[in-house]
Amino acid sequence: MNADPKLTPAYDVAALRRDFPILSREVHGRPLVYLDNAASAQKPIQVLDAMARFTTSEYANVHRGVHYLSGAATERYEEARRRVQRFLNAEHEEEIIYTKGCTEAINLVAQSYLAPLIQPGDEIVLSVMEHHSNIVPWHFLRERQGAVLKWVDVSDLGELDPADVARSITPKTKLVAITHMSNVLGTKTALKEIVRIAHEKGVPVLADGCQGAVHGTVDVRALDVDFYALTGHKLYGPTGIGILYAKRAHLKTMRPYQGGGEMIREVTRANVTYADAPMRFEAGTPPIVQTVGLAAALDYLDFVGRDAATAHEDALAKLATQRLKELNGVRIIGEAKGKGPLISFEAIGIHAHDLATILDREGVAVRGGHHCAQVLMERFNVPGTARASFALYNTVAEVDALVSAVQVARKVFG
Amino acid sequence: MDSSLRDLYQEIILDHSRHPRHFGPLATANHMAEGHNPLCGDRVKVYLKVDAKDRIEDVSFEGRGCAISVASASLMTDMLKGRSVAEAERLMGGFLNLVKGEDAAELESDDRETLEVMAGVSAFPMRVKCATLAWHAMKAALDDEGAARTE
Numbered sequence: 001m002n003a004d005p006k007l008t009p010a011y012d013v014a015a016l017r018r019d020f021p022i023l024s025r026e027v028h029g030r031p032l033v034y035l036d037n038a039a040s041a042q043k044p045i046q047v048l049d050a051m052a053r054f055t056t057s058e059y060a061n062v063h064r065g066v067h068y069l070s071g072a073a074t075e076r077y078e079e080a081r082r083r084v085q086r087f088l089n090a091e092h093e094e095e096i097i098y099t100k101g102c103t104e105a106i107n108l109v110a111q112s113y114l115a116p117l118i119q120p121g122d123e124i125v126l127s128v129m130e131h132h133s134n135i136v137p138w139h140f141l142r143e144r145q146g147a148v149l150k151w152v153d154v155s156d157l158g159e160l161d162p163a164d165v166a167r168s169i170t171p172k173t174k175l176v177a178i179t180h181m182s183n184v185l186g187t188k189t190a191l192k193e194i195v196r197i198a199h200e201k202g203v204p205v206l207a208d209g210c211q212g213a214v215h216g217t218v219d220v221r222a223l224d225v226d227f228y229a230l231t232g233h234k235l236y237g238p239t240g241i242g243i244l245y246a247k248r249a250h251l252k253t254m255r256p257y258q259g260g261g262e263m264i265r266e267v268t269r270a271n272v273t274y275a276d277a278p279m280r281f282e283a284g285t286p287p288i289v290q291t292v293g294l295a296a297a298l299d300y301l302d303f304v305g306r307d308a309a310t311a312h313e314d315a316l317a318k319l320a321t322q323r324l325k326e327l328n329g330v331r332i333i334g335e336a337k338g339k340g341p342l343i344s345f346e347a348i349g350i351h352a353h354d355l356a357t358i359l360d361r362e363g364v365a366v367r368g369g370h371h372c373a374q375v376l377m378e379r380f381n382v383p384g385t386a387r388a389s390f391a392l393y394n395t396v397a398e399v400d401a402l403v404s405a406v407q408v409a410r411k412v413f414g
Numbered sequence: 415m416d417s418s419l420r421d422l423y424q425e426i427i428l429d430h431s432r433h434p435r436h437f438g439p440l441a442t443a444n445h446m447a448e449g450h451n452p453l454c455g456d457r458v459k460v461y462l463k464v465d466a467k468d469r470i471e472d473v474s475f476e477g478r479g480c481a482i483s484v485a486s487a488s489l490m491t492d493m494l495k496g497r498s499v500a501e502a503e504r505l506m507g508g509f510l511n512l513v514k515g516e517d518a519a520e521l522e523s524d525d526r527e528t529l530e531v532m533a534g535v536s537a538f539p540m541r542v543k544c545a546t547l548a549w550h551a552m553k554a555a556l557d558d559e560g561a562a563r564t565e
Contacts, residue, residue, distance in 0.1 A: 028416060350481075351480035351481060352480075353456075353541070353544065354423070354481045354482070357422070357538060358419060361418065369454050374455065377455065383455050383456070383479070384454065408415055411415070412419060412428075
């Protein structure tokens with residue numbers, strides 16, 4: 001990979017790749033070309049080492065014991081929370097709630113914040129490009145409490161007009177739930193503008209930051225967003241750890257999510273009182289080791305440089321888009337201006353799963369299917385797409401591999 | 415190109431997927447079921463007309479999916495016409511074994527030869543469900559269950 005052309009000066013992708021041991025393996029006898037990063041990113045050795053070091057030297061349960069290790073583990077666990085706080089530029093530490101992923105973070109808002117507020121006929125505004133994790137929790141409120149889901153469409157390019165969000169908000173709207181970056185189209189939404197519009201009408205906003213947090217800087221204070229959900233494993237961290245940022249103003253009114261240890265103040269036979277945020281929402285033994293891994297992943301991102309990584313990824317995606325478009329019969333789905341580094345595409349006449357299978361045999365890992373976004377598939381009238389998504393360690397050679405694998409598919413299907 | 419890819423996407427499979435036989439609803443059907451793979455979104459409806467002697471008088475399918483699932487459905491409908499219900503179930507058993515790379519001793523040699531074109535799927539465990547979807551729908555139709563799912 002040493003000969004890989006540099007897309008951005010001073011960005012040493014060959015050196016970075018050495019931090020990711022899995023990238024040197026082969027698949028079906030060919031070098032792995034991992035372009036399924038939007039589903040989950042690979043982990044650098046720094047993250048794996050941090051978790052191993054913690055587990056072998058400082059591990060114990062947190063917020064429980066009085067013994068030395070419990071104190072040390074608790075300190076690392078809370079240090080990781082402050083690390084995430086810095087990552088998101090949150091004002092207060094207690095605004096950072098640990099969850100097992102983005103899905104749980106959104107479900108937590110649905111159940112703890114919104115469910116108690118919903119009367120039959122109340123509305124939730126969401127876009128057609130949401131992932132199922134930002135759709136199904138709201139369907140629960142529709143099924144159980146009579147909430148109404150209001151869908152904001154996107155243009156054929158996949159762009160979302162904040163004015164359409166404004167038009168969807170009525171006096172009955174209780175929440176706007178919208179992605180920061182689409183996992184299928186790559187569209188980055190004008191989140192700050194959407195929040196401004198919603199707040200003018202007194203409506204809070206939840207952003208699904210699963211992809212958005214990976215490809216760009218997130219400043220929850222500048223965005224003024226009420227809730228921001230993200231997951232660790234797409235940020236080069238471990239699975240089983242996610243984050244809900246919730247603005248302090250909402251924390252007091254949010255009811256507990258799950259009941260159990262750590263989230264209580266006092267339990268008697270007759271009564272229970274609850275701990276304050278964030279522990280009120282963190283019942284049971286949390287994913288302790290994973291919080292340390294997540295903090296290490298955020299350190300790693302800073303070490304690479306978030307802007308440098310984003311610039312590199314964007315340059316790769318731009319190159320890949322251009323090269324794919326040069327092939328006959330390839331259609332790109334999602335061409336919003338300023339989109340993030342992922343490409344959904346169709347090879348005309350080849351189903352996404354056939355395409356993904358052929359690419360896989362060429363060593364190229366892409367996602368094929370509906371990407372947990374069936375509403376969007378219906379909007380674009382496709383059964384599924386193939387999706388190549390780029391990370392900080394991908395290379396120009398890998399773009400070449402993708403393009404030639406698509407050519408192989410075209411050959412197979414004549 | 416990988417040789418297992420050539421085995422999977424043989425010309426006959428591509429032909430069935432491009433020009434599926436017995437495609438479309440069957441007005442005279444007395445059994446119907448829909449197969450759905452929620453993981454990939456593939457859907458196939460299988461229609462059967464079974465006569466009083468438990469013989470499959472006519473059969474068709476419709477739906478959309480990958481080359482493997484469409485070719486498999488097309489091939490299946492080609493084979494089922496004129497067979498008894500018991501034979502259809504035996505064919506299905508043999509087919510399921512074949513695509514999992516197992517022995518399909520229950521198949522007559524002619525049937526085995528016909529279905530053998532799908533055996534390449536066994537090298538692609540992630541795609542076995544695509545190949546079996548229509549067959550599960552056919553079984554659900556015969557059993558009047560209305561729907562089948564593979565995932």
